[in-house]
Amino acid sequence: MVSEGEAATSLQVLRRLDTGPRGLTEAEAAARLAGLGENTPPRPHTDSWPLRCARALRDPFTAVLLTLGLVSALVASWGTAVVILALVAVSCGLRAAGEHRADRSLAALRALVAGTATVLRRSGVDTEPRAREIPVAELVPGDVVRLGPGDLVPADVRLLRARGLTVHQAVLTGESAPVAKAAVDVPDRSEGGPFDEPYLCFQGSGVASGSATAVVVETGERTRFAAAQGGAAPREASAFDRSVHGISWVLVRFMLLTPPLVLMANAALRGRGLETLPFAVAVAVGLTPEMLPVIVTTCLARGAALLARAHRVVVRRLPALHDLGAVDVLCLDKTGTLTQDRPVVERALGPDGDDDPEVLRWAAVGAWWTLQLAELPAPDALDEALLTAAGPVGEEYDGIGAVPFAPERRTATAVVAGSLGTHVLVTKGAAEDVLDRCDLDPAERERLLALAAREADAGLRVLAVATARVPARTRPCTVADEHGLAFRGLVTFRDALAPGAAEALRGLAGLGITIRILTGDHPATAARACRDLGLGAVETGVAASEGAARVDGPVVVARCTPEDKARIVAGLRAAGHTVGFLGDGVNDIPALRAADVGIAPRTAVDLARETADVVLAEKDLGAIGHAVTAGRRSSANIASYLRVTLSSNLGNVIAMLSAGLLLPFLPMLPVQVLAQNLCFDAAQLAFAYDRPGPAALRRPTVLRPRAFLRFITGFGVLNAIADLATFGVLALALRGPDALDDQAVFHSAWFTENLLTQALVMLLLRGGSRRGPVGRAAAALAAVGLLLPPGPLGAALGMTGLPPAYHALLAAVLGLYALALRAVRARHDRR
Ligand SMILES: Nc1ncnc2c1ncn2[C@@H]1O[C@H](COP(=O)(O)OP(=O)(O)OP(=O)(O)O)[C@@H](O)[C@H]1O
Numbered sequence: 001m002v003s004e005g006e007a008a009t010s011l012q013v014l015r016r017l018d019t020g021p022r023g024l025t026e027a028e029a030a031a032r033l034a035g036l037g038e039n040t041p042p043r044p045h046t047d048s049w050p051l052r053c054a055r056a057l058r059d060p061f062t063a064v065l066l067t068l069g070l071v072s073a074l075v076a077s078w079g080t081a082v083v084i085l086a087l088v089a090v091s092c093g094l095r096a097a098g099e100h101r102a103d104r105s106l107a108a109l110r111a112l113v114a115g116t117a118t119v120l121r122r123s124g125v126d127t128e129p130r131a132r133e134i135p136v137a138e139l140v141p142g143d144v145v146r147l148g149p150g151d152l153v154p155a156d157v158r159l160l161r162a163r164g165l166t167v168h169q170a171v172l173t174g175e176s177a178p179v180a181k182a183a184v185d186v187p188d189r190s191e192g193g194p195f196d197e198p199y200l201c202f203q204g205s206g207v208a209s210g211s212a213t214a215v216v217v218e219t220g221e222r223t224r225f226a227a228a229q230g231g232a233a234p235r236e237a238s239a240f241d242r243s244v245h246g247i248s249w250v251l252v253r254f255m256l257l258t259p260p261l262v263l264m265a266n267a268a269l270r271g272r273g274l275e276t277l278p279f280a281v282a283v284a285v286g287l288t289p290e291m292l293p294v295i296v297t298t299c300l301a302r303g304a305a306l307l308a309r310a311h312r313v314v315v316r317r318l319p320a321l322h323d324l325g326a327v328d329v330l331c332l333d334k335t336g337t338l339t340q341d342r343p344v345v346e347r348a349l350g351p352d353g354d355d356d357p358e359v360l361r362w363a364a365v366g367a368w369w370t371l372q373l374a375e376l377p378a379p380d381a382l383d384e385a386l387l388t389a390a391g392p393v394g395e396e397y398d399g400i401g402a403v404p405f406a407p408e409r410r411t412a413t414a415v416v417a418g419s420l421g422t423h424v425l426v427t428k429g430a431a432e433d434v435l436d437r438c439d440l441d442p443a444e445r446e447r448l449l450a451l452a453a454r455e456a457d458a459g460l461r462v463l464a465v466a467t468a469r470v471p472a473r474t475r476p477c478t479v480a481d482e483h484g485l486a487f488r489g490l491v492t493f494r495d496a497l498a499p500g501a502a503e504a505l506r507g508l509a510g511l512g513i514t515i516r517i518l519t520g521d522h523p524a525t526a527a528r529a530c531r532d533l534g535l536g537a538v539e540t541g542v543a544a545s546e547g548a549a550r551v552d553g554p555v556v557v558a559r560c561t562p563e564d565k566a567r568i569v570a571g572l573r574a575a576g577h578t579v580g581f582l583g584d585g586v587n588d589i590p591a592l593r594a595a596d597v598g599i600a601p602r603t604a605v606d607l608a609r610e611t612a613d614v615v616l617a618e619k620d621l622g623a624i625g626h627a628v629t630a631g632r633r634s635s636a637n638i639a640s641y642l643r644v645t646l647s648s649n650l651g652n653v654i655a656m657l658s659a660g661l662l663l664p665f666l667p668m669l670p671v672q673v674l675a676q677n678l679c680f681d682a683a684q685l686a687f688a689y690d691r692p693g694p695a696a697l698r699r700p701t702v703l704r705p706r707a708f709l710r711f712i713t714g715f716g717v718l719n720a721i722a723d724l725a726t727f728g729v730l731a732l733a734l735r736g737p738d739a740l741d742d743q744a745v746f747h748s749a750w751f752t753e754n755l756l757t758q759a760l761v762m763l764l765l766r767g768g769s770r771r772g773p774v775g776r777a778a779a780a781l782a783a784v785g786l787l788l789p790p791g792p793l794g795a796a797l798g799m800t801g802l803p804p805a806y807h808a809l810l811a812a813v814l815g816l817y818a819l820a821l822r823a824v825r826a827r828h829d830r831r
């Protein structure tokens with residue numbers, strides 16, 4: 001692990017690692033790789049089965065079930081205890097299996113979106129080093145790597161040279177703002193821990209800005225990141241999960257209250273003692289939606305696996321799927337997301353608007369020397385386009401210094417040696433920002449801004465170029481030197497729209513999602529791109545304008561810095577929206593982090609991919625629509641399960657408790673309550689595989705705990721009334737009050753009625769088609785309700801066949817119940 005030793009000078013560190021600033025030879029690197037193993041972080045602990053199961057046990061319902069099982073065992077009610085334990089085991093097993101399946105189908109795609117590192121290696125001892133990209137896994141201690149904006153730090157490294165380097169190390173320290181790092185040659189030990197050392201960067205952090213050359217100190221399982229695994233602060237739970245959690249806790253309290261209440265009521269009104277405890281426990285178990293964790297995991301895991309297979313979307317954090325389903329505002333970055341980010345130089349024009357090749361040449365000289373002096377691993381897209389268009393330029397000068405591009409500043413500057421002891425500053429960047437640094441009278445400035453805006457209106461990207469001749473000096477060039485420049489002209493670029501972007505945006509709007517575009521580019525370029533994307537004549541604002549962070553604000557917000565993007569996302573969230581952010585660049589990292597769901601295309605920089613919750617492995621924006629639908633489907637299924645289970649469980653419990661107090665005997669034996677519960681659980685697993693109706697997929701899904709609890713109380717009471725009415729009617733219509741004398745008949749009738757009403761509720765409380773898995777499960781449940789009591793298993797459970805007249809009456813009661821359910825449901829939906 002990185003330790004005291006690294007406080008040595010960089011030369012000492014290089015010597016200790018038996019390497020040099022020119023890197024290792026391929027042969028030496030291969031030998032080290034064989035000896036030390038691959039540079040892969042240890043597999044997350046969650047992969048092991050026992051741990052998966054242990055995690056499943058942490059669920060509140062499981063804990064309550066276990067407590068109830070323990071109580072049953074204490075009063076020697078072994079049957080109950082065994083059934084409860086079996087329930088827990090089945091639920092944990094199903095849940096772990098679901099997660100395992102999802103992991104497997106995602107693993108292959110994860111490898112597809114894995115990162116690479118730029119390393120300096122030599123083919124032989126005497127050959128010049130060559131910078132090349134290798135898989136991160138092949139790095140070894142002693143390798144010299146280059147880091148640029150958006151790169152993930154591939155191992156624990158010591159900086160040899162750095163320029164304007166800032167890194168995000170939130171994964172390690174939880175601190176969200178990027179920290180500055182520098183290559184201190186003779187470090188003095190600072191107060192804080194190793195993460196505060198400016199000359200060390202750690203695996204798991206990412207480069208926010210600047211560039212560096214560094215030597216790899218530790219790889220694989222010996223990195224700090226590996227040591228800190230599990231210690232990182234988890235992301236806050238999604239809104240949907242929070243709602244489910246809130247509802248769960250209300251229920252857990254109910255469940256814990258049920259047994260003592262039943263005991264006390266029975267003791268007070270019926271003079272019964274502790275012998276009712278098994279019944280009380282069974283009733284409490286009956287109230288539990290114990291399959292909830294299984295349904296949640298199965299829905300998420302299935303959704304993620306299907307997305308991976310059908311649309312090549314990687315959901316890196318399963319609960320993010322629910323957030324996707326709830327997203328009502330999606331913010332997108334323009335360049336690289338809606339456009340291809342493969343700009344091609346269109347024209348170079350002088351201040352008068354005429355063609356001027358000199359402008360292109362100066363811009364390319366600037367790009368070349370920034371690239372050389374900042375030791376960037378790769379040029380950014382605009383610089384690359386300049387170098388391609390201008391051909392080999394730059395070498396005719398001596399490079400002196402460089403301030404690489406940063407999105408907050410929107411300029412980049414290189415300094416080259418001029419004639420007779422002078423230096424030439426070459427600054428290029430966004431037109432407004434470059435013009436601000438030029439010596440110009442206001443009228444001329446306005447004219448040039450208009451010239452740039454005219455080019456941007458045509459959908460072109462525009463860079464302004466300016467130079468300054470200054471006396472030669474030795475101190476390094478800084479941002480402060482970018483002033484008093486002479487304006488040279490503009491270079492314009494064409495950047496084609498991403499294929500399918502227009503269609504994808506239309507699809508998202510059709511899903512009820514508001515689209516916002518947050519870009520660092522010129523307002524006119526952005527507005528034109530939106531028009532070409534079919535968004536119509538959209539309102540365009542700049543980040544500084546008021547209302548940029550409101551949902552009814554301008555559709556396009558241009559000239560956003562990375563922080564502006566994050567601020568707007570945070571503002572929308574604070575206003576109660578669930579916000580998704582789709583972006584690909586370094587300037588999107590803070591916003592990806594600030595959003596409820598961060599989404600990155602496969603072509604995004606490593607750091608953006610690592611920050612995102614969802615990665616689109618295919619260059620197809622349409623996949624987002626599919627991902628949103630998958631999220632809504634998953635949430636809708638969970639909500640249906642909860643609605644159906646809770647309202648019918650609550651109804652059963654109320655009916656059973658009231659009947660228990662009215663009757664001279666228990667309305668059902670504990671073992672029958674549990675058997676009935678097992679039947680319910682098995683049937684309701686169907687919700688994990690359901691296809692909800694189109695209505696559930698048309699709008700973002702939200703689950704409001706209050707409204708939800710009102711819903712289940714309403715339908716629960718209705719259910720209880722149906723139960724009690726059945727018995728009132730039966731008792732009167734069949735053999736008068738005597739019918740209640742035969743306990744076995746009563747228990748069987750109650751059992752059948754419960755299973756049939758549950759089946760009815762499954763069909764009627766859930767929107768959408770009656771067919772499919774839920775329809776089949778409801779049919780099976782009804783069949784069990786009718787066939788089990790007269791059979792041998794029924795006899796073993798203390799039940800018996802029912803008189804035929806009962807079935808006729810039951811049919812009538814069920815018909816009435818169905819009508820009532822429909823009526824109440826319709827009223828509820830209208831509200
Ligand atoms: N290499 C560069 N050198 C100089 N200026 C640049 C360079 N790259 C970008 N710029 C200028 O800085 C502006 C902001 O860039 P930034 O990367 O923040 O956003 P963007 O790429 O234009 O758009 P988006 O936010 O949609 O990705 C650009 O519009 C351009 O004018």
Ligand SMILES: [Mg+2]
Nearest residue numbers: 333335336585
């Ligand atoms: Mg971008």
